[in-house]
Amino acid sequence: MSDDIAVGIDLGTSYSAVAVVQDGAPQVIPNEWGERTHASVVSFLDDGTVLVGNNAKKNIITNAENTVYSAKRLIGRFYFSDEVKKAQAVMPYQILEGPNNAVRVQVRDKVFAVPEISALVLKEMKAIAETHLGREVKQAVVTCPAYFNDNQRQATKDAGRIAGLGVLRIINEPTAAALAYGFGKDIRQKICVYDLGGGTFDVSILEIGKDVFEVLSTAGDTYLGGDDFDDRIMAWLADDFLKRHGLDLRQNKYCLQMLKEAGERAKIEVGRDGTAQILVSGICQSPEGQVLDLKQKLDADQFNRMVMDLVQRTFKVCDEALQSARMTAGDIDAVILVGGPTRLPIVRQSVRHYFQKDPMVGIDPDEVVALGASIQASALLNRDAAVAGQASYLLDVTPLTLRVGTVGGYAEPIIDKNTPIPIEKSKTFTTSRDGQDRVKIRVYQGESKRAEQCELLGEFEFGGFRLGYRGEVQIQVTFEIDSNGIVNVSAADLETGQKTSTTISLSSGLSETDLQAAIDKNAELALAGH
Amino acid sequence: MDDKFLTEVQALAGAIDRLDYFAILKLPQTAGVAEIKAAYHRESRAYHPDRFAALPDPLLREAIGRIYRRINEAYTVLRDDAKRRKYVADITGPDRAAKLRFTEVDEAQVKEEQKRKVEQQFGQTPNGRKFYAAALADIQAQRWESAERSLRMALMYEPANAKFKEQLAFVEKSKPKADAFKIR
Numbered sequence: 001m002s003d004d005i006a007v008g009i010d011l012g013t014s015y016s017a018v019a020v021v022q023d024g025a026p027q028v029i030p031n032e033w034g035e036r037t038h039a040s041v042v043s044f045l046d047d048g049t050v051l052v053g054n055n056a057k058k059n060i061i062t063n064a065e066n067t068v069y070s071a072k073r074l075i076g077r078f079y080f081s082d083e084v085k086k087a088q089a090v091m092p093y094q095i096l097e098g099p100n101n102a103v104r105v106q107v108r109d110k111v112f113a114v115p116e117i118s119a120l121v122l123k124e125m126k127a128i129a130e131t132h133l134g135r136e137v138k139q140a141v142v143t144c145p146a147y148f149n150d151n152q153r154q155a156t157k158d159a160g161r162i163a164g165l166g167v168l169r170i171i172n173e174p175t176a177a178a179l180a181y182g183f184g185k186d187i188r189q190k191i192c193v194y195d196l197g198g199g200t201f202d203v204s205i206l207e208i209g210k211d212v213f214e215v216l217s218t219a220g221d222t223y224l225g226g227d228d229f230d231d232r233i234m235a236w237l238a239d240d241f242l243k244r245h246g247l248d249l250r251q252n253k254y255c256l257q258m259l260k261e262a263g264e265r266a267k268i269e270v271g272r273d274g275t276a277q278i279l280v281s282g283i284c285q286s287p288e289g290q291v292l293d294l295k296q297k298l299d300a301d302q303f304n305r306m307v308m309d310l311v312q313r314t315f316k317v318c319d320e321a322l323q324s325a326r327m328t329a330g331d332i333d334a335v336i337l338v339g340g341p342t343r344l345p346i347v348r349q350s351v352r353h354y355f356q357k358d359p360m361v362g363i364d365p366d367e368v369v370a371l372g373a374s375i376q377a378s379a380l381l382n383r384d385a386a387v388a389g390q391a392s393y394l395l396d397v398t399p400l401t402l403r404v405g406t407v408g409g410y411a412e413p414i415i416d417k418n419t420p421i422p423i424e425k426s427k428t429f430t431t432s433r434d435g436q437d438r439v440k441i442r443v444y445q446g447e448s449k450r451a452e453q454c455e456l457l458g459e460f461e462f463g464g465f466r467l468g469y470r471g472e473v474q475i476q477v478t479f480e481i482d483s484n485g486i487v488n489v490s491a492a493d494l495e496t497g498q499k500t501s502t503t504i505s506l507s508s509g510l511s512e513t514d515l516q517a518a519i520d521k522n523a524e525l526a527l528a529g530h
Numbered sequence: 531m532d533d534k535f536l537t538e539v540q541a542l543a544g545a546i547d548r549l550d551y552f553a554i555l556k557l558p559q560t561a562g563v564a565e566i567k568a569a570y571h572r573e574s575r576a577y578h579p580d581r582f583a584a585l586p587d588p589l590l591r592e593a594i595g596r597i598y599r600r601i602n603e604a605y606t607v608l609r610d611d612a613k614r615r616k617y618v619a620d621i622t623g624p625d626r627a628a629k630l631r632f633t634e635v636d637e638a639q640v641k642e643e644q645k646r647k648v649e650q651q652f653g654q655t656p657n658g659r660k661f662y663a664a665a666l667a668d669i670q671a672q673r674w675e676s677a678e679r680s681l682r683m684a685l686m687y688e689p690a691n692a693k694f695k696e697q698l699a700f701v702e703k704s705k706p707k708a709d710a711f712k713i714r
Binding site: 168209210211212214376379380381382383385386389390393394395414419420421422423424425426427428480483 | 567568570571574575578579580581582583584585595598599602603605606633634
């Protein structure tokens, strides 16, 4: 079919965007009200429909328990992880424990897996694209932070499937941004993508050659983003309020939401105007029944002091990425800024100072990722490419070292970080008991030798190989990381080449039956406003 | 997409286990760092799976995938000096046929080798390191006698350390020749 179409979706922590290539030019698709980015907020309304986007964001305060935001911070995480604990403390919606240490979100009487929430955001993006294009959209390229691990990528992919989208590819946000900027066709240059999003921070170092975008290294922090800047302002406001009135605004989730909104607004204002007037009238009531207002003034110096350590943390990550690429900041020819918080003057100045170079700002930092994703989407549908070649090939890397668990709680590396993907690597295991009929391995991702400090991807059990004395049977396990950065594991008997059966005995993801159920459940939920 | 290319891809995918990494990247064994990178980019343009993503033939896509994974594998080994040295030694040796792929065992050996080198450089026992560091400081300050003593102490802890022995020979050579029988 020549009329196949695929969109690029930037599924962000706080905002999402969708773009498509039309007549060879990538463009962001606005919704009916002309909004080009959409809050990644899902609000469940009384009538059973679901509101997604900037209108849903208003409900964070008025309909707090039934409005889910920042789901990306939870996606692909285990219930016991720190991020989930932190989210439970501040989020007004219910976060529960599901089977296999998974995270579930309860809204009204329904329980959702996190990918199901993200799927609703994707469904909204799909609907926006369909309204604008006047046709059905079934395929998409979805982006994720470069530093996402396998669990998070798998969950993002599941979200696409639940939303009824064929996910052609999961690509890394910084790589997508580089693609959107395009760069000269025949000029070799080394670029750095500085991607400070709502909830995550990524750095990628790329070398651009003729038609190829080779990622040399990538590093990141999945716990650092614009939200943390808001938190600093919130903490300051709350402490100040406590001192004045003796009331802690953080104790009440309703006040907390107002505070959060005020913090975010102040951050944007101070970045734009250099000073911010904060006024939230009637934020709470004193025990005497007096209605209290929150009133403050924040200037740029004060704000910069508050967040300086966060900004400095990003450069630690830059150091790490440069070191992996065996470069120094001086070797970089161009710097691209991605993500809303990079609009802040403090961030821009620091980036300029670090790289001794003015960063490139040609494309809106909120839209650049979606644009890049749409370029990749259209390239993947291009059937002429097989003969004519493509305009640009992405040579991406895996951000984290893949490991297998060994005795004593250690995890030994199989595929190092910053290895180009797709790639496969084999490792041979032997039986340790006579007549052993199954081998179990645990797969991890992370940079620590200790298994407990790495992220557990899953436990695989191989069976159905021939029986023998201990040490006699050798199982060759092949680990493959595909172009999405997703890990596949298979095993074969080394001597006979016979494939063994593989069962995943532990995994954070959704099973096939769960997925089917989720797809049906998602189809039933109608989006409000369409 | 012509048939010639299809048969070529199938043939390459079938023969890939018999090719060494240099053959996969179409490089001579003498290739330098820049050539390896250029070859990797060239082969990526030819065999990148994205280029063939829209084609309906799953067998072809599978073959391309096999080839491209091997291209990445070749690139990861050849761009790393230590791994490349080991790999070249392996494929020029008698076990060539069994050594065409760089396995986890090879990887472990390279790491071991690097670790040994570092240890040789600085010593592998705490006391050896301490005396060796003292000796280096003495050499800097040209206190030859003291340096010699420290190195001999270091060698007591690590008798096999080649770096220590080398330094000791250097110190013995540079130290001013004293008349052994002269009484001061």
